[in-house]
Amino acid sequence: MKKYIFGQPIETQAAVLELPAEQNPVPIGTIHTDKNHWKMSIPLNQKDVVYGLGQTVRGINKRGWTYTSWASDDPEHSEDRHSLYGAHNFIIVDPVEDPEAKPFGLFIDNPGKVVFDIGDTKRNEIQIQSAPDLNLYLIEGNTSYEISQKFRKLIGQSYIAPKFAFGYGQSRWGYKTKDDFRDVLSNLKAIDVPVDMIYMDIDYMERFKDFTVNNQEFGNHFKEFVDEMKKEKIHLVPIIDAGVKVENGYSIYEEGKEKNYFCKMDDHTSDFIGAVWPGYSVFPDFLNHEASQWFGMNYKMMTDAGIDAFWNDMNEPALFYSETGMKNLKNYLAEFAADPELPRDCYDTFHLNDQVNSIKNSMKDYESFYHHMGDQWVSHDKVHNLYGYKMTQSASDAFKKLRPNERTLMYSRSSYIGAHRYGGIWTGDNKSWWSHLPLILHQLPALNMCGFLYTGCDLGGFGADATRDLVLRFMQIGIFTPLMRNHSALGTRDQEPYRFENPEDFSFLVKTRYRLIPYLYSEYMKAVQNNDLMFRPLSFDFPDDEIAREVEDQLLICHEMMIAPVTEQNKTGRMVYLPEEMIQIRIKPTCQEVGRIILGEGWHYIQYPENQVIFFVRKDKTLPLVHIPAKRVDEIDYDNLEMVGYMDSEYELYDDDGISSDLDHCNASITIHKS
Ligand code: MIG
DSSP, rough: OEEEESOOOOOOOOOOOOBBBBOOOOTEEEEOOOOOOOEEEOOTTTTTTTEEOOOOSOSOOOTTTEEEEEOOOOOOOOOOOOSEEEEOOOEEEEEETTTOOEEEEEEEEEEEEEEEEESSSOOOEEEEESSSSEEEEEEEEEHHHHHHHHHHHHHHHOOOOOOGGGGEEEEOTTOSSSHHHHHHHHHHHHTOOOOOEEEEEEEEEETOOOOOOOOHHTTHHHHHHHHHHHTTOOOEEEEESOEEEETOOOOOHHHHHHHTBBOOOOTSSSOEEEEETTEEOOOTTTSSSHHHHHHHTTTTHHTTTTOOOEEEETTTTTTSSEHHHHHHHHHHHHHHHOTTOOSSSSSHHHHHHHHTTTTEEEEEEHHOOOOETTTTTEEEEGGGHHHHHHHHHHHHHHHHHTTBBOOOOOSSSSSEGGGGGEEEEESSSSSTTTHHHHHHHHHHHHHHHHOOOSOOOEEESSSSSSOHHHHHHHHHHHHSSOOOOOOOOTTTTTSGGGGGTTHHHHHHHHHHHHHHOOOOHHHHHHHHHHTSSSEOOHHOTTTTOOOHOOOOSOEEEETTEOOOOOTTTOOOOEEEEEESSSEEEOOTTTTTSEEEEOOSSEEEEOOTTTTTTEEEETTEEEEEEEOOSSSSSGGTTTSSEEEESTTTEEEEEEEOOSSSOOGSOOOEEEEEEEO
8 A cells, every 4th residue: 555645635534554655656647736736647448447436326337427526415316416425535446458457446535625537538537636735545456355455454444333223223304202203113013113223303303403302392301202212122313413503592502602613704703604404503613623522522411311323414514505695695686686677588597596596505605614623724615525524523532431331323424534433324315216226236335445334325215205116125225234224304205114005015124134133243343343345346256257347236245145136116026147156045024934046157037026035145155044033133033043055154153242332342252153
């Protein structure tokens, strides 16, 4: 691994290994820098494959599009987008055509905007652009897989979630009252769906104020409700937003204001004010160490009530508009209204539209406020991509003090490489669209390459109306992702498992997940400790197989499994490519016996109904399934494991207490299971 330093980079703490600065030029491309720019171009051959970039749109092979690292709250994850919530500036270039050439990885460590044109403008060229101050890491190795593992070593060990976080989570934006949450639980119970977590979206708060609870519902007896749920072995997972409501008398606001812990305007004195859910809000300066430590300690109000799980939202940070932006818009509208001639033509109305829409997440606003880092004031746009990362770290640092002995579930919407050490991420506001099934398959390996192991998407899709078949197909993928949560937006069609006909199919899928948890948890913990990927493209393990190289709708999971989900409506099966002989495992709701068939290398048509689970066990491998599914993670029966896969094979099952933060004292064990 080599490190090259350009200009005076801002310290992001993305990498954890100290490397000496290389003096020789970067061998794999040409670099041009001037006062304001840094540009690198890298030649490609026609068939070379480019992996990486974490959370983005489009395929596993990133070629043919331009991706912009700029953390964005954009709920339209359509293929024309350039940015999503995270900024994950790592790519792997695999020169598959040239037997002499070796793959390499590149990490562009700059927290501002970075553009990756991956053979878009010119098919056979990568063009990367950034501000001129950055650390560049070059990772060499023999295979893409090896490079991904070396990179993971560079960026440090991934966050470890508690085991209960591998259970099923039920969420929906709109649950508000105690009875709403109770109903979720009793409805799930009624149709026999196991569940470990119920989510509290913004409506649990008092007028969307962080670290408050809705007075009318929870008043000062929130803990009693948390306890009531605990008796049912349910973890409540409240959301925490980045913005803090401007309100006199609100202690978080007052204290932060007094101590200058919020981001400032260019006078470095007045607070930057932007509107989000609570209305006008200020933004904790997570890049200021003291402010970050302070904000984190406010989780105490929640952990004191017994909360052990959180999700952090709106931390790109999302801005509906700023005080200044709204003032300018109002002036514009007043002028528009005052001119009786307007609109003269369509362009005037389009312009009007643009003016109104452009107040959201506006670059002008991001350029207008400042962070106090050390003794320097840095304008936000230069460090934009760190905000979500540093919010996650703020929480994680606090949990080490507030809950030192136990792991806390924490995941964030926005992230940068480095954040993977402090929490997981979910993939934000996807939609109830069929095209978002392949999307998550594409994102999972790329996220793993960047260290994000505890991750998953909103099952059933967040925005838009879901249909029963779509939710089932989402769940058939979600039963394999560490984060398995059904979540949806306010105003969309209800999509909890009990909203649909034949809910037993949902129950079956979630139960199958609970049968897989010992295996998934074991593999997750191994992946954390070995800097390994849980989800890989087929090409990582079969680099010389030209067909495998192009398969993007199947994934290898850990070292034993391959999945090939159905991702299209009205399909009852699909073609599946096997790069080697495997055993097809088919689990049906009506039949306790697991179906096993050996399939040879090559293409196969596989029937895959909505209410079954199919996966493939790799040659000479075997893996454990729990015999009878539990209703909660801590009730899983580890004494009755059934091995599925090849005869005379062994599996090393890692297990521990699932909760201790200190891995040396968590009753870790490895047991060998033979089939
Ligand atoms: O502007 O809290 O991605 O999961 O339900 C929307 C409400 C704010 C966005 C999150 C979504 C959450 C929603 N939030």
